[in-house]
Amino acid sequence: MAEKLKFQKKMEAAPERLDMARQYEEKLQTLGRSLIAGLYMLIRNVKLYEPENDIFAKPMEQIKDIINTIMAMDEAVNLQGAGEAFYLNNMLIKIDINSLDNVRYLLKEFERRGVGGFILTSAITIPELRNFVYIFSKESAEEVGERGVSARKLQALKLRRWEKIQEILENQELSDHEDRQVDRKRYTLTVYARTIYYMRKYIAGLRGEGPKIAIRKGGRYIQDLVDICFGHRTHFLGLTTLKSDDEYLCFHSVNVALLSIVFGAELGLKKPQLRDLGMAALFHDMGMVDVDDELLLKRTKLNAEETKQIKKAPLYSVKRILRARLLNKLTIHRIITAYEHKTEFGTPVKDLKGNVSFIVPKSDLGVYSKIIAIADCYDALTSRRPFRDAYSPDIALSLMWTEIKHKFDPEYLKIFMEVMRLPSVRVLNDKGEKIVIF
Secondary structure, eight states, X not given: OHHHHHHHHHHHHOGGGHHHHHHHHHHHHHHHHHHHHHHHHHHHHTTTSOTTSGGGHHHHHHHHHHHHHHXXXXXXXXXXXXXXXXXXTTEEOOOOGXXXXXXXXXXXXXXXXXXXXXXXOSOOOXXXXXXXXXXXXXXXXXXXXXXXXXXXEOSSOEEEEHHHHHHHHHHHHHSOHHHHHHHHHHXXXXXXXXXXXXXXXXXXXXXXXXXXXOGGGHHHHHHHHHHHHTTOHHHHHHGGGXXXXXXXXHHHHHHHHHHHHHHHHHTTOOHHHHXXXXXXXXXXXXXXXXXXXXXXXXXXXXXXXXXHHHTTHXXXXXXXXXXXXXXXXXXHXXXXXXXXXXXXXXXXXXXXXXXXXXXXXXXXXXXXXXXXXXXXXXXXXXXXXXXXOOOOHHHHHHHHHTTTGGGSOHXXXXXXXXXXXXXXXXXXXXXXXXXXXX
């Protein structure tokens, strides 16, 4: 674990080294997935062949190299099966959908033999691997102990009982609370950083400043954001305060995705819906790439023609999506939200004093569009732009509730304000007195 601690200390001392943490984690994830895939092949084939059969020679050599590489990185290999997943050195191994059946098969075999996982603190050998795989063969009926079965004792590998794994995880949940909070914050920040990195490369590709990056790769990062939003909402929302004047579109896209996912979860959307929402939000504003930079960076008020050009951005977004020529449910969501999120929800009806008394809905907007519209506006208002400073969160929400309230579904806006943890929003009435909206 010493090498991992070195990386963590470097990241704490210099946040700009987040890329190092990301690369380290991605390498460990890749090794973890390869380990699971290799174990699946070995355990499936040992039902048909003896562990000494030549068919196992190459796969076992590969598994040995994988395990010893992890050992070199972390000084230990701790593989645990729990629930419907595997954990490598206390890190959840993220499996793509095509490998889920393999993972389920492997977990089922582990449970059948009462094996929860294994711990290794020294380099593994091929004979040791053969003895481990033998446990799952048809010939092995003996109860499995910490060192395997009597016919083939394990020397380096120490097995964990299946029943004890859940107890271990529960104990982890009850202990070291402060340390785990730090780890969660660090992990959340790492997920955010690598999503920013992906969007930076994606936008550069759109501008012809680098290779074109596939949209589908963004799905992995959105999945990570969805996974952490349920348990870490406080840390999650705090990330949206990270801004960059020089890379506004990049940070804005990721922040809107974060806000939309948290907001959608609060509204009761399920994880598959949150993934679709997150993808739509992440790419909602890509049409801005086609707007002249001079207009985006102009410090003075835009004239009518310039405003017209800016308002074409949603149309540019739709055109870019259609050029991909890939029509599926997610693409349709992206097309709809890219266009609708700038459509006003209703028409404000003002009283004699000029105050908005109520709003007449004029558009039947989709749920995703309503969510993204609010998240998009909030992040834009709280970001510094060439023509103004950033508004504070309470001022931004006050503006959204008063001057531009007609742009949003009022019921959604109320919930969003609650999500942002502001118990009340104070604004000035027509007499200059502070009032509370709710």
